[in-house]
Amino acid sequence: MNPDATSISIRNVAKTYDDGTAALKATDIDIKAGEIVALLGPSGCGKTTLLRSIAGLETPDVGSEILFGNENVVDVPSEKRHIGMVFQHYALFPTMNVAANVAYGLKVRGVAAADRNARVDELLEKVRLTAFANKRVQELSGGQRQRVALARAIAPRPRVLLLDEPLTALDAKLKESLRDELAELLRQFGITAIHVTHDQQEAMAIADRLAVMNRGVIEQVADARTLYEKPATAFVAEFLGHINALDCDTLKRIGVESAADSLYMRPEHVRVDVQDRGELTGQVTRIIYQGDRQRALIAIDGAQLIKADVTAAETIRVDQRVGLSFPRERLFALSDKK
Amino acid sequence: MSRGQGNARRAPVALRLCVAATLFFVITPIILSILAGFVVNYPTGLKSGLTTRWIQEVWAVYGDTLARSIVLAFACLVIAILIGTPCAYALSQIRSRWARALEELLMMPVAVPGLATALALILMYGHFKGFRSSTAFILVGHVLFTLPFLVRTLIPAFANAELRALDEAARTLGANFAQRFLGVLVPAVLPALAAGALMVFTLSIGEFNLTWMLHTPLTRTLPVGLADSYASMRLEIGSAYTVIFIAVVVPTLWALQAGADALQRYFTKNR
Known part of the structure; x- marks a missing residue:
């Protein structure tokens, strides 16, 4: 692991604007040194506010604590926090060439020219931009610019790397390739990284753990598999894919006893039998072809509508009668839905 | 073709x-x-x-006004940039009512007749005899008059959202305010600064209203000399003066404009 990497503890960090709007409610999260954590959520969920508070670009409410290792940096100005940050729209210095951009953080800290140049060369090689060292940043493509921005942020060996929607400005194809490259580079650097995004694929590809945020609150922090399979809240369950809520009537009919009013199951876990055999039967009301599979909307006789996935090869049509089964191990409860 | x-x-x-x-x-x-x-x-x-007799006569009588005007315009340019740039940055960052009011106040010398501004300057500095009779006194007037044009050109450039992001990027990289201001912010607004500077120079070199009130017989500028010559000499002398004015000012402005254009091209290419 990178010796510069620091652990980060967020304690009671909140941000309330002058007009009383709470962009971020009292939040706690611990990030291990060298760990990559994604702050994931829809726009306005407070993820960027939290990131900018960690960066020192936003002043959180009184009582907030942001610990880098054991040091509370909440009153330390951004320029003294020794962080690296990558911005959505790159924010490269237009008056400097690629090498000068990467060197900037070293230069303002008074690193000698020889050491500076060596570090710049090393990083440009890492991001495969050695040939572009003397190019003006305006001559680069979006993906190249973001790689320069990454090299620039990493060059001064920051304690933590903060990424604010780093891939959002890129087109879909490029986004995917840069996403994988970014995931690889961050692991090579072994740096503590906090990555803000609204794209769950991106978060899953890059981060070790994901903190799903909604309305200024972290709803759940876990690895991608746990979030998907054992979501703690309805919001998390719905933000990462789709869910069926089985109401108490349906539960009774399949013989499941539950203290909760509803239990939940993902569409791909509902078993569909085209021979009309199963715990319950129903009628297909709609089929959505999705390339790798088909999603069927099935009305259970006299009861609710269920979303269920079948393979793309399966012959299934609207109005067909089908059987449905609900594997018990795939049923889960949600804490915020009683 | x-x-x-x-x-x-x-x-x-x-x-x-x-x-x-x-x-x-x-x-x-x-x-x-x-x-x-x-x-x-x-x-x-x-x-x-x-x-070419008239040209020679003008040169003999008013030659000094030419040099004074050019020196004055450049000095005014330098001072306006040194004062105006930080001032514009500050005004662009403070979005309060008071900052807006101050900005309006800054425009006063443009709206108020030059004569009134000059009168105010004389009331304030008139009793400093050495200063009152020096070219520096005129310089103060010119800076006062041209500053708003520079500041008004720079404020939107400094308020640009992209520039704010550059400032934040520089902060996260460890740059203190002076490093950010001189190394990132000012270079990024150079095209606007060049446009404003050109305006300052142009306004200063042709300024008459204020200067006419502020000058002494020993501190005449080109436009004041021109007025003198029109008023007191033959029409041909005044016209010859115009010839000299144009011969000097037009190439200078062209050179400045070319410099500003080159900056503009350099910074907007492939954006």
Whole structure:
């Protein structure tokens, strides 16, 4: 692991604007040194506010604590926090060439020219931009610019790397390739990284753990598999894919006893039998072809509508009668839905 | 075939006529004035013959005003940039009512007649005799008058959201305010600064209202000298003065404009 990497503890960090709007409610999260954590959520969920508070670009409410290792940096100005940050729209210095951009953080800290140049060369090689060292940043493509921005942020060996929607400005194809490259580079650097995004694929590809945020609150922090399979809240369950809520009537009919009013199951876990055999039967009301599979909307006789996935090869049509089964191990409860 | 000869991009006839008429309207008096500076006797016209006598006389009597005006314009430019740039940055960052009021106040010297501004300056500094009779006194007036133009040009450039992101990027990289201001922010607004500077220089070199009140016989500037010559000498002398004014100012402005354009191109290329 990178010796510069620091652990980060967020304690009671909140941000309330002058007009009383709470962009971020009292939040706690611990990030291990060298760990990559994604702050994931829809726009306005407070993820960027939290990131900018960690960066020192936003002043959180009184009582907030942001610990880098054991040091509370909440009153330390951004320029003294020794962080690296990558911005959505790159924010490269237009008056400097690629090498000068990467060197900037070293230069303002008074690193000698020889050491500076060596570090710049090393990083440009890492991001495969050695040939572009003397190019003006305006001559680069979006993906190249973001790689320069990454090299620039990493060059001064920051304690933590903060990424604010780093891939959002890129087109879909490029986004995917840069996403994988970014995931690889961050692991090579072994740096503590906090990555803000609204794209769950991106978060899953890059981060070790994901903190799903909604309305200024972290709803759940876990690895991608746990979030998907054992979501703690309805919001998390719905933000990462789709869910069926089985109401108490349906539960009774399949013989499941539950203290909760509803239990939940993902569409791909509902078993569909085209021979009309199963715990319950129903009628297909709609089929959505999705390339790798088909999603069927099935009305259970006299009861609710269920979303269920079948393979793309399966012959299934609207109005067909089908059987449905609900594997018990795939049923889960949600804490915020009683 | 060279660029611009294609018929496709030709302007409509009416527009071209309109441009031609405007050019004629603007340029003819200047041409007449230049001509008057070279004829022996203006009322007689070209028949009286051509001469450089008037030019030489102007040079002998008013030569010093030329140098003073150019030095004054450059000094005004430097001071306006040194004061105006930080001032514009501050105003662009503070979005309070007071900052807006201050910005309006800054525009006062443009709206208030130059004579009134000059009077105020004389009331304030008139009793510092050495200062009152020096070119520096005129310089103060020029800075006061031209500063708003520079500040007004720079405020939107500094308020740009992209620039804010650059400032934040520099902060996260460890740059203190001075490093960010001089190394990132000012270079990023250079095109606007160049445009504002050009305006300051142009306004200063042609400024008459204020200067006329502030000058002494020993601190005449080019426009004041021009007024003197028109008022007190032959028409040909005044016209010859115009010739010199144009011969000096136009190339200087062209050079400054070319510099500003080059900056603009450099910073906007491939954006």
